Amino acid sequence: MSTEILVNIGPQETRVALVEGAAAQEIHVQRASRHGLVGNIYKGRVQRVLPGMQAAFVEVGLERTAFLHVADMLAGPAGAPGDAPPPQPPIGQLLREGQDVLVQILKDPLGSKGARLSTLLSIPSRYLVLLPFEPHSGVSARIEDELERNRLKDIVARAQQRLCPQFGVIARTAAEGADEEALVRDLEFLLRLWASVSAMARTAAPGTMVHGDLPLSMRILRDLLGTDVERVRIDNAAEFEKLREFAREFVPHAAGRVELYSGSAPIFDLFGVEDDIERALTRKVDLKSGGHLVIDQTEAMTTIDVNTGAFTGHRNLEETILKTNLEASQAIARQLRLRNLGGIIILDFIDMRNDDHRAQVLRSLEKELKRDSARTQVYDFSPLGLVEMTRKRTRESLGHILCEPCATCEGRGSVKTVETVCHEIAREVQRAARQFEAKAFLVLAAPNVVQRLAENQPLGLAELEAQLNRPIRTQAEPAYHQENFDVVPL
Structure with missing residues (x-):
């Protein structure tokens, strides 16, 4: 390919x-x-320590204070493989209000949330990642060849012990096939860069960026x-x-x-x-077979619904459903990357009774996700027939970068019907009649709402005028959207 x-x-x-x-x-x-902020290093100042949340808010010079959780801090050495992680110390033992701290952006601000921070700094280059506060070496899990993994482990361990035994070094996926000279040169560059960052951090004022990606x-x-x-x-x-x-x-x-x-x-x-960008901003994704996906992104999670649509198949219902779900699994993996969707993702495949068919769909999804550079975790079908998965989220999704909430529906994705607005106007006129000694009322609303009010129906104003014994006039305002209206006592 x-x-x-x-x-x-x-x-x-x-x-x-x-x-x-x-x-x-x-x-x-x-x-x-x-600009995206992930990877930038700042000298921050602790604004508030929240013992109940095991976290702190840190001022780093951004629009909103950033969030630092104790799990993203230096919390002592880890246990042996397979052991339970050591208990997290109280945040109050690690930070105090007014303290200066060197932090790195883990996640960009998303919606109303501030940036997520870490004191476990990492500085990447082409082949390696330098960990100034974690003295261990390793190799990216995406390198699967055991001989290559062992070769890289040996090279990285030797270079680390010779040049920076107090630091950690990780070989990135791009290091696969690189010779020892290139890796050592990469590490020497990272050490020079870290020396520069450290020197700047010592003299910088709080709220200053000391290293940008x-x-x-x-x-x-x-x-x-x-x-x-x-x-x-x-x-x-x-x-x-x-x-x-x-x-x-x-x-x-x-x-x-x-x-x-x-x-x-x-x-x-x-x-x-x-064209792909335009399609990535819509809810519906058409499949070649005639089926389609419906993708809804919320602050809590993303849901993806699979539908057969116009696809009827050529054999039986089970085969039709399996073919649609297999095609959908490939499309889902692509859409997650294309739209940069992250966090919790719920997949609602078309219901399958056959366990073997379910296993095929999961295998297909996992195979397609292997090409994704973001870390993903897929779980088995739930009792309700849903697939839960996670995808590491660092930067904002494509939709959040290119779009903003609709001014009419304010991000709800829907507006009240004309009938609903007419009922609201009737209630508001009744409320105004009790509140004001007015001789008449003027209703300002969108043209389609005024037209509906003028019709001779229970929603119309004739019955309301008779009930209140006061005239009600209407005025169409083209600038009003469907939900807006005003009732003016005259």
Whole structure:
């Protein structure tokens, strides 16, 4: 399967698409007015310590104070493998109000929630991750070949003991196949970077960022430019030169794959990426078989419902359901990556009575999720026939970046019917009649509501005028949306 990275540079926005098999699988967006914060390191100051929550609020210079839980702090050495984790110490033993603390953003602010912090700092480079406060070494679990894992463990352990025995070092997935010289050079770079960060942190004022992650285009090269990526195309000459220099320094074996795109069509029109973005902002996702998914994202969780739609199959009902669910499992895995959905996710597949069919669907889902760089955990079908899963969430979803709540429904996804609004107006007129000694009333409302009020129905105003013995006039206001109205005593 061919894989490409497309980079679109705008005046105030950078967009990156990871394309696999001629279809966009991941979309990353960074805007000048709204930078992602994950990975940034700040010198913060503790504002409040909350013993009941085992957490603290820390001021790091953002719009809202950030949240630091005791589980994300240095809490002493871990036990042996298989042992229960040691009990967490009271937060009051670790922090006090007014204390300065060096923290890293784990999760961007989401909705009304502030950023999530950690004192367990990590600084990534191309091949390695430096852990300044956790003295252990390891290899990414995504590297499955046992011989390669052992080779990397030996190299990392030797380099760690020689250069930084007090620090921890993790070999990233990109380290697979890298030689010892490249890994050591990577570690030496990280140590120089950490020395610079430490020096700045000692003198910086609280609320200051002491280390920021790379710009999006460079971060994507560092994190996604693996051996399976055939080429990286970028549509801006100046940024192309920067990326090529960055690639020559950090990923020299892949520098030749970075190309300047000079085609006549916009770069995101290749492979229909713009269309994929538009479709990723809708609730409904059509399947090739005629079925469809319905995706609803809430603050608590994301739900995905699978429907057969127009697909009727050619054999029997069970085979139709299995085929739809198998196709849906592939589409779900792609949509999770494309929309960057995270947290708790509930999948409502079409009900299957056959246990073997359920197992096939779960295997298909897990197979597709293996290509996802975000950590996922899938659980078996529940007694209600639902599949619960989690996907690690760090940055905001594509929908949260590109959209905002509807001004009419205020994010509810629905508006009151005309009939409901008419009943509300009638009640408001009755309330105003008891409250004011008015000779008449004027109702201002949306045109379709006024039209319904004027009709000779129980919802109309004729019966209400007779009941109150006072005239009621209406006035259509095109600027009012369907739920808005005013009752004015005259």
